[in-house]
Amino acid sequence: MKILLVGGAGYIGSHMLKMLLAEGHQVVTFDNLSSGHREAILGGEFIQGDLADTVSLEQAFKQHQPEAVMHFASYIQVGESVKRPDIYYQNNVANTLNLLNVMLKHDVKKFIFSSTAAIFGEPNAVPIDELHPKQPVNPYGKSKWIIEQVLADYDLAFGLKSICLRYFNAAGADPEGQLGERHDPETHLIPLLLQVASGRKPDIHVFGRDYDTDDGTCVRDYIHVVDLCKAHLLALQYLEKQQQSNQFNLGNGKGFSVQEVINTVQKVTGKPIHIINSARRDGDPARLIADATRAQRELGWSPNLSSLETIVQHAWRWEQRITGTYP
Ligand SMILES: NC(=O)c1ccc[n+]([C@@H]2O[C@H](COP(=O)([O-])OP(=O)(O)OC[C@H]3O[C@@H](n4cnc5c(N)ncnc54)[C@H](O)[C@@H]3O)[C@@H](O)[C@H]2O)c1
């Protein structure tokens, strides 16, 4: 298939590109490199363009005539979204509308959207299935939930078929060591811990030890980036065969506390991690765990790299590569 991969220079998008190329798809990456990296684009064609620029988007559709679009481009930091809702709604909502409207103009009606567990807000109970109420508590989560609702309306009105994939905590790196997470600033727990292990950072702040969990630290469902990308391939097949829209929660269904992640990082790297106990971070739910039964049943998806140790090993190899310390 010919696929337009929007945000393909970023962390998850670049792993997706590698997998799509390996599966024999033709891929055009569209990315403004605001947080992505040119060298993470391992093949296919590349257009450096911004979703705000409809002329450049139009040109991409005219020239390449994609059959489907995968949309990874957005701003992703929860805390920043609270301080700058303007730029979050602009990039995650308005710019996504640009993309959808250009798709309609070119009669492209298959869309895969990177959504998030943040649409559920503070969960009523875990594990969280697709029917759990959507009550996002920050502009980041709200921006994604707005687009999910737009997509439902675009299906009804225009027959645009979409799959919303709600990732829990994306983690890990390319098992072959070519790609990994490289956000600037980095805010995610596992890469930050590995920066401490490699000596790039002196310590890690643990945000809260007074949560109602076994050891008092927050529990998250860490899902390997390669397993997430596999779900996208299955979602493409689903759109082709079923020709209907759907939404899937993607996680391992198993939660690890911040302290358990720290212990695993110490075990995998053999390095001590200096901890500073800090106050809770605003808007962090105590527990986020996915119920991915629907993805298993309807997409035939099951994660293969679900062990936290494997996730940390792959991310550690990447940290060693970028710091030039990989043996
Ligand atoms: N990383 C996670 O744990 C996680 C969890 C849930 C959902 N998601 C979603 O997955 C998607 C990918 O996340 P990521 O961690 O790879 O982020 P990322 O920042 O690494 O990648 C986003 C990419 O989009 C590009 N981009 C942003 N705005 C753009 C614009 N206006 N025009 C063109 N390109 C633009 C950036 O340059 C970057 O390459 C995001 O939509 C995010 O909300 C991520």
Ligand SMILES: O=c1ccn([C@@H]2O[C@H](COP(=O)(O)OP(=O)(O)O[C@H]3O[C@H](CO)[C@H](O)[C@H](O)[C@H]3O)[C@@H](O)[C@H]2O)c(=O)[nH]1
């Ligand atoms: O320096 C740090 C960084 C994180 N944490 C803790 O580690 C856990 C994981 O935090 P991350 O920042 O790695 O991930 P989040 O759970 O906050 O958020 C991620 O998953 C969400 C969905 O669950 C959203 O999609 C969001 O974009 C994505 O970054 C949280 O309890 C957080 O408080 C720390 O203690 N110290």
